[in-house]
Amino acid sequence: MSMLRFDAPIETRADFVRFLREMAADFEQNPDGWEPDGIGDLLHRMAFYASQPLDGFTANMRPGESAEQASWRRFADIVAGARVYE
């Protein structure tokens, strides 16, 4: 299973490392599939996604969980969200 999927199991630090490595590989192979324009834009988008959009995503896709609760999965949600959010 791709670690970029929303339902990928990212529970440990090792999982998160795998996720980041797959993100990096995806950027090298599929840069057109990324919304951010550069590392600065990616960071801005991460900050944005971590605010209101994360609330909506969590409510829709992770019912019963809280966007306030930090976890390796939540960190990955923010990075992955920043990659695709229009």
Next chain:
Amino acid sequence: MIDIARRHVCSAGAIWRALLAAAVGLIALVGISPLGSEAGASHDICDYDNPIYDGARHDFDDPANLSQTSTATPSEGRLSGATCGIDFGRSFGHQRLTADFVAPRPTSGFIDPGDVRFSQADASLNFSNGGNVSDLSAGLRSGAIDPSDVPPIRLAEIDGQLFTLDNRRLIAFGDAGVPVPYRMATPDEIAVDAFKFTTTNGGTSIQLRLFSPFRYQGGPR
């Protein structure tokens, strides 16, 4: 009841008026404020509404449904093709659904933009590869842009409702009143783009960001 009156249809003309207003420094008048700086603050100019609605599509807006909990199972949902097996528990707007994700229909073609829901709560005016929603809408209306030349929006069918993974193109085609080319998304595409499902109203409307929210100053709400 459907409260159409409270909705503000953001036509291309409205977009351009807002852009012009911004250009002459009337930002404060149209309500732009740093995202999340205060409760109730908004970075959005206007709500975009799909121009064509039917009653069913507004179920999420019906106050009678606000406190309603709806649970569906794969056997209850409208299946068209194999299920992805994704635990797609979600609460698009006010209803919390727990049905398995329904695989996209293996079809493509053109569809009325009003028949498709938005996945995101908001979207940027600008495309990542250049251009913007307003330009695309104007080009479609004038005929300068052939709809067939625009990449099809990808659709996901969830509990019988169609959601787009490509919100900006849907906004443009809806604004232009032109049927939008589409194809059903693959299960992998849906799973990777699931982070776009931030809508809080069942995808019946979307807020269009005229300026990049990625430059805002301030922390989470």
